[in-house]
Amino acid sequence: MSSSLLQPTHHDTYPFIDPCGQLAGSAKGKSVLVTGAGSGIGRAIAEAFALARAERLFLVGRREAGLRETRERIGGKVGLVGDGFVVGHGEGVRDGDLGGGRAGGLEGRRRERREGCEVLVMSGVDISKEEDVEGIFASYFGSSGSAEEGKRFPPPDILVSNAGTSGATEKIADSDPKMWWRDLEVNLKGTYLVARRYIRALREYYGSTTAADGQGELEGRIINVSSNASWRYVPGRSSYAASKLAINSLTEYLDGEEGSGVVDSTTGHSKNKVIVRSVALHPGGVDTDLAATLPEDVRKRILIDKPELAAGTCVYLSLPRADFLMGRFVNCTWDMEELETHRERVERQDLLKSKVVGMFDTLPAH
Numbered sequence: 001m002s003s004s005l006l007q008p009t010h011h012d013t014y015p016f017i018d019p020c021g022q023l024a025g026s027a028k029g030k031s032v033l034v035t036g037a038g039s040g041i042g043r044a045i046a047e048a049f050a051l052a053r054a055e056r057l058f059l060v061g062r063r064e065a066g067l068r069e070t071r072e073r074i075g076g077k078v079g080l081v082g083d084g085f086v087v088g089h090g091e092g093v094r095d096g097d098l099g100g101g102r103a104g105g106l107e108g109r110r111r112e113r114r115e116g117c118e119v120l121v122m123s124g125v126d127i128s129k130e131e132d133v134e135g136i137f138a139s140y141f142g143s144s145g146s147a148e149e150g151k152r153f154p155p156p157d158i159l160v161s162n163a164g165t166s167g168a169t170e171k172i173a174d175s176d177p178k179m180w181w182r183d184l185e186v187n188l189k190g191t192y193l194v195a196r197r198y199i200r201a202l203r204e205y206y207g208s209t210t211a212a213d214g215q216g217e218l219e220g221r222i223i224n225v226s227s228n229a230s231w232r233y234v235p236g237r238s239s240y241a242a243s244k245l246a247i248n249s250l251t252e253y254l255d256g257e258e259g260s261g262v263v264d265s266t267t268g269h270s271k272n273k274v275i276v277r278s279v280a281l282h283p284g285g286v287d288t289d290l291a292a293t294l295p296e297d298v299r300k301r302i303l304i305d306k307p308e309l310a311a312g313t314c315v316y317l318s319l320p321r322a323d324f325l326m327g328r329f330v331n332c333t334w335d336m337e338e339l340e341t342h343r344e345r346v347e348r349q350d351l352l353k354s355k356v357v358g359m360f361d362t363l364p365a366h
Contacts, residue, residue, distance in 0.1 A: 017312035027052035036163030038066025048311035064123035079116030127190030187243035255327030283310035328352035
């Protein structure tokens with residue numbers, strides 16, 4: 001990444017990415033799945049999409065109380081539709097309602113749409129466990145046939161993988177192997193598992209190939225929360241940095257593999273019906289629970305950004321105008337309107353990707 005492209009400009013939301021301002025209504029009719037939505041950045045992201053008039057939010061996290069609070073906050077801002085039935089996945093998490101009654105379980109969601117946002121939550125989820133991730137999609141999403149029966153929803157239009165963890169700030173020689181590896185399990189493996197299952201859910205629901213009439217492709221979008229630690233040396237943060245650097249690479253691979261279809265030479269249409277674009281986002285320096293292990297002087301120096309900044313940037317990145325950033329790393333403290341003026345340079349020089357400085361991009365032919 002070239003430091004001359006853009007410098008950090010913002011610490012809070014601004015008009016260009018404001019879900020109640022220039023992005024008002026930009027998520028209308030969309031459904032969004034947010035992991036780690038029970039507090040901090042994840043909560044702000046969920047609220048931003050609701051304010052941008054998303055039709056339905058699926059909020060996933062570990063703690064039921066935090067997810068309930070996120071849902072209540074959204075209700076206070078835009079109003080709620082549906083029962084918000086909690087699907088308890090982990091041990092000690094019960095099935096229950098969120099104040100609207102169970103109304104026949106999932107069947108209770110079959111009602112006429114009205115103003116507001118439908119918010120459904122699932123607690124007790126550890127995204128590093130394949131069975132937990134499978135539980136999200138088995139509970140909420142199904143085949144097109146089951147959706148028509150009203151028992152499941154179509155897969156979300158947008159996936160925001162925000163759930164993560166951060167172990168102790170220690171030198172590698174002094175670290176606890178289990179704690180060190182846990183950052184990789186949650187941040188990298190968890191992000192991988194959710195993205196993998198999301199893409200499969202889209203394929204299962206919509207089919208893997210285009211219809212015979214060659215109608216346009218359907219698009220999903222993945223926003224993976226990364227960090228400036230992925231490219232900047234921070235003493236004692238080796239496990240966290242390694243996990244976030246790997247997320248940048250994972251995102252590039254996701255977009256490279258799923259972001260465009262092979263065109264059929266006969267029809268001129270993509271052979272893939274479902275296109276999934278992916279981007280990695282640094283959410284700024286936000287004082288969340290994950291930052292608790294940082295030294296106090298570091299927290300005061302770098303944790304100066306509001307979660308609403310990352311949230312509004314996520315809404316922006318979900319839009320077609322941000323397609324030039326897919327497969328890349330984006331810092332939410334940059335000005336997105338200014339970043340758009342660099343589009344030609346970003347694409348031509350293939351910027352905002354993880355590379356080894358000084359190495360050739362391609363090996364010489366033999």
